[in-house]
Amino acid sequence: MYRYDEFDHRFVAERVAQFRDQAERRLSGELTEEEFKPLRLMNGLYLQLHAYMLRVAIPYGTLSARQMRRLADVADKYDRGYGHFTTRQNIQYNWIKLEETANLLAELSEVEMHAIQTSGNCIRNVTTDHWAGAAADELADPRPVAELLRQWSTLHPEFSFLPRKFKIAVTGAPNDRAAVKVHDIGLRMHANDKGEHGWEVIVGGGLGRTPLIGFTVRNFLPEADLLTYLEAIMRVYNLHGRRDNKYKARIKILVHELGEENFRAEVEAEFNRQTKLDVEVEQHELERISAYFAAPDFEVLPKRSADYEIAFARNPDFAQWVRSNIAAHRRDGYAIVNISLKPEGGIPGDATSDQMRSIADLADRFSFDEIRVSHHQNLVLPHVKQDDLYKVWKVLRANDLATANIGAAGDIIACPGLDYCTLATARSIPIAQTISRRFADLNRQHEIGPLRINISGCINACGHHHVGHIGILGLEKKGVEYYQITLGGSSATDASIGTILGPGFSGDEVPDAIETIVKTYLDVRKGGDETFLDVIRRAGHAPFKEALYAPAQRQ
Numbered sequence: 001m002y003r004y005d006e007f008d009h010r011f012v013a014e015r016v017a018q019f020r021d022q023a024e025r026r027l028s029g030e031l032t033e034e035e036f037k038p039l040r041l042m043n044g045l046y047l048q049l050h051a052y053m054l055r056v057a058i059p060y061g062t063l064s065a066r067q068m069r070r071l072a073d074v075a076d077k078y079d080r081g082y083g084h085f086t087t088r089q090n091i092q093y094n095w096i097k098l099e100e101t102a103n104l105l106a107e108l109s110e111v112e113m114h115a116i117q118t119s120g121n122c123i124r125n126v127t128t129d130h131w132a133g134a135a136a137d138e139l140a141d142p143r144p145v146a147e148l149l150r151q152w153s154t155l156h157p158e159f160s161f162l163p164r165k166f167k168i169a170v171t172g173a174p175n176d177r178a179a180v181k182v183h184d185i186g187l188r189m190h191a192n193d194k195g196e197h198g199w200e201v202i203v204g205g206g207l208g209r210t211p212l213i214g215f216t217v218r219n220f221l222p223e224a225d226l227l228t229y230l231e232a233i234m235r236v237y238n239l240h241g242r243r244d245n246k247y248k249a250r251i252k253i254l255v256h257e258l259g260e261e262n263f264r265a266e267v268e269a270e271f272n273r274q275t276k277l278d279v280e281v282e283q284h285e286l287e288r289i290s291a292y293f294a295a296p297d298f299e300v301l302p303k304r305s306a307d308y309e310i311a312f313a314r315n316p317d318f319a320q321w322v323r324s325n326i327a328a329h330r331r332d333g334y335a336i337v338n339i340s341l342k343p344e345g346g347i348p349g350d351a352t353s354d355q356m357r358s359i360a361d362l363a364d365r366f367s368f369d370e371i372r373v374s375h376h377q378n379l380v381l382p383h384v385k386q387d388d389l390y391k392v393w394k395v396l397r398a399n400d401l402a403t404a405n406i407g408a409a410g411d412i413i414a415c416p417g418l419d420y421c422t423l424a425t426a427r428s429i430p431i432a433q434t435i436s437r438r439f440a441d442l443n444r445q446h447e448i449g450p451l452r453i454n455i456s457g458c459i460n461a462c463g464h465h466h467v468g469h470i471g472i473l474g475l476e477k478k479g480v481e482y483y484q485i486t487l488g489g490s491s492a493t494d495a496s497i498g499t500i501l502g503p504g505f506s507g508d509e510v511p512d513a514i515e516t517i518v519k520t521y522l523d524v525r526k527g528g529d530e531t532f533l534d535v536i537r538r539a540g541h542a543p544f545k546e547a548l549y550a551p552a553q554r555q
Contacts, residue, residue, distance in 0.1 A: 001062050002147050002292045004112045012109045019043045020102035044115030048420050052096040055118040060128040060146040061089030061373040065360040068371055070111040072356035078104045085349045087464055089127045089373040094420050121162045123153035128170045129177045130374035134336050134382040136328040139189050140197055142172035144290040152227055163241030164249035179491035181205050181214050184251045198222050204255035207461035211497045212252045215260050232270035296368035296383055301333020305386035318393050324404040337381040340403040344440040345433050348414040349377030358399040366392055377413055408445040410436050417457025424457035426474025426481040431455055431510055438511045451532050467491035469532050471498045483510050488536040502549050520547040
């Protein structure tokens with residue numbers, strides 16, 4: 001993985017020193033909260049309901065064991081013994097004291113971590129496929145390009161004060177696991193007839209108040225033109241993006257107002273005006289970065305492991321975990337281990353300091369010192385030998401990390417909601433916990449099949465409810481929390497925005513409503529291979545509306 005160069009070390013150290021001075025001036029009263037706010041946000045520090053929250057960047061979701069141990073130490077020393085992994089592959093700490101924050105940031109800098117570009121109207125943490133460099137279907141590892149984008153966007157003079165926050169996602173695989181179509185810019189790698197790699201450039205996606213699927217502005221952009229072309233997009237956005245209304249300031253609104261063809265024409269004109277030598281992707285620089293992402297020293301192994309197959313046959317719990325949580329690796333004899341942070345009744349995305357340390361130990365022993373964070377709020381060990389899967393599973397089970405529910409009903413995405421967030425209008429965590437308990441039976445989850453349940457505590461959609469197969473949005477009406485349900489969303493290659501099913505429900509009614517929706521799906525589906533999303537797209541909302549609302553109307 002990438003290692004800081006001399007500039008990185010100096011830059012992060014200087015930022016810590018600057019923030020230490022800013023925090024001291026706030027604590028002394030020299031700075032008001034309004035004066036301090038933009039300074040703290042540039043360092044990922046939010047003021048929430050009960051305390052400050054710090055969002056720490058995990059670029060393209062890649063961590064070393066050493067870094068994970070430091071995150072565990074931070075949880076113990078500066079928080080309450082846990083951290084919350086987010087849908088942007090970051091980690092948040094919810095109980096931070098302002099007077100301790102500079103020391104915390106200094107300790108993070110010792111392991112090449114920081115909180116820069118995790119907030120504010122800038123290009124945020126670049127995200128990518130959590131199986132990058134390991135997936136069997138991948139054309140190439142996208143993380144070198146993600147790192148190049150991190151370096152390009154950090155302190156870029158034109159991108160420090162954008163009309164609104166800006167999010168970029170990158171994938172090097174034909175199967176989209178990075179939700180590229182619902183980002184401000186999504187990059188998806190393709191190969192042409194000559195076998196050359198280039199990028200499909202998708203612009204104008206996003207969730208929140210106005211959920212939209214991005215459109216393809218270029219089908220195949222040569223990699224050498226990538227930074228030049230992205231700079232053209234950013235210049236068009238910076239020129240035309242609205243600054244008078246933050247609700248209409250995202251690039252998706254600009255694309256909608258200009259129209260796709262006019263937007264494309266503006267970008268192409270700006271692209272052609274630029275002097276490409278100024279920002280062209282220099283091959284030697286990309287090669288330098290790529291060297292940090294060289295494949296581990298894999299062993300030459302048979303495609304199947306006898307030890308693994310014996311354990312699989314003898315232990316039903318292990319076999320169930322393998323079927324749910326293990327993905328195909330690009331190298332024979334290896335596997336990708338997905339670690340669920342969604343135990344029965346748990347808070348989605350939370351991990352204790354002890355759990356972080358146990359995962360760091362596993363990465364050291366079995367995964368070439370690599371850990372990934374997924375945008376589904378789970379963790380990944382990307383390179384594990386099949387021979388070692390049973391050993392890994394036993395350690396995970398001992399640390400309450402072996403729940404076999406990846407991609408199933410219990411693998412719920414949820415934002416912190418009204419338990420922590422000042423923007424929230426309803427609670428997310430208790431709803432997620434109750435649904436998790438309702439669907440705790442893993443055999444039942446596997447019978448149901450792939451099912452994404454996403455929960456947001458407000459219209460900002462940090463829980464990505466718009467792209468959940470079942471989306472739940474918490475709102476407030478006359479002082480009472482209620483929840484809208486949407487069906488048919490997806491953040492995958494077939495991305496779609498879910499549509500509202502009907503009138504909302506109270507918090508107490510939501511689990512029964514989800515139960516009814518799932519039972520209706522099982523009644524309507526044609527055979528065990530038809531997924532929930534397949535049924536929604538074939539049958540529409542009618543059978544679900546009938547099951548949920550008609551009984552009340554008949555009473």
